[in-house]
Amino acid sequence: MTFTDFAFDDQLLDGLNSMGFKTPTPIQTQAIPIVQSAHDLIACAQTGTGKTASYLLPVMDGICRLEKRPPISALILAPTRELALQIDQQVEGLAYFTGITSIAIYGGGNGIDYEQQRRSLREGVDIVIATPGRLIAHLNSGGVLLDQLKYLVLDEADRMLDMGFQEDLLRIVGKLPKVRQTLMFSATMPAKIRKFAEKLLNNPQHVNIATSKPAEGIKQEAYRTFDEQKNKLLLSLLKEGDYNSIIIFASTKEKVKHLSTDLRKLGLKVKAFHSDLKQEERQEILLNFKNKKVSVLIGTDVLSRGIDVDGIDLVVNFDVPGDPEDYIHRIGRTARAETTGTAITLVNNKDFRKFKAIEEFMGRVVDIIPLPEFLGEGPSNPLASTNKNGNNRRKKKPFRKNGQRKHFSKKKPDAVG
């Protein structure tokens, strides 16, 4: 199968060829005909599967074929600014010969950005790619020409609901024409998403190519460590290994900030990436990472989904993500497009059960690598320890009189908020 089988507009095909697209991916093969047949669509698919082109191509083809183009033909909603920007860049590449116009609408920029966005939304632009918050701000100021829109796409719908965008999304959809084509993409399909889809979609067709299994090309490893050992272990992993491009994930912004200063003190050239940075800084860092001017990025989960950077050969989970889905997304930053990569997770005692849950979710175990000798003993495996009866059941909670609670851990003040 080739892209010519879809009978796309010639100019769109030119753009496709110039971007080096050859063979459609499974999601594209399945989704494109559905969109072309004017049905609504729910697709369960992760990034890296060719998901973005699977809706951009038929939507852009549809726009090329409109007898009269409305001021705004398509609205694409995405959870993060980086994803919105990335989609917009893909539109620009594909649209090169078509005359289709687009703009990414998101917050965090300067007043000039806001004015440009406002003008486009009031004067018309074929495709709008937006994060919900900023689009709402524009809708509140009025004059946004969405009343003749043909296509609505919700990308990473599960992530948008997780981020509390449900009400914003419903408000946005309330401003759109009832007759339109709606396409929803989500990495997971919990009941919450299904219910949400029922509100927005009309008799949708389903496509499912999602999997709880990470790509074959990812070598997964884990180390059991105490927190005090993590920095030194990380340093040795980075120094011993022959890696060109590395992402290190940590679960909070504070951890990301601390870790990047720590690693810098240890002599590594690293950049931190999180939402406390100015949007221009975020973009510059990501650009330099893509250019390979920056080789080590330390980031929060804002980087875990949707970011498509070629050539990342190592992902380190400095701690274990709480949600197995996030683990899959994080390690999926490496081994993209048929390449290989390594994913290493540092597991302390507190995270051990979360890590077991991830293994269960994937249906496979991850090799535990012994700590390098210079680090001394790591923690022993709490689930493998045997009690005096010789079985490996975990110890029962000690009986307590009067049901009192015993405080095992005090919350650190900086761990709050």
Add this chain to the structure above:
DNA sequence: AAAAAAG
């Protein structure tokens, strides 16, 4: 549990 997104 925290992240992100509107200032």
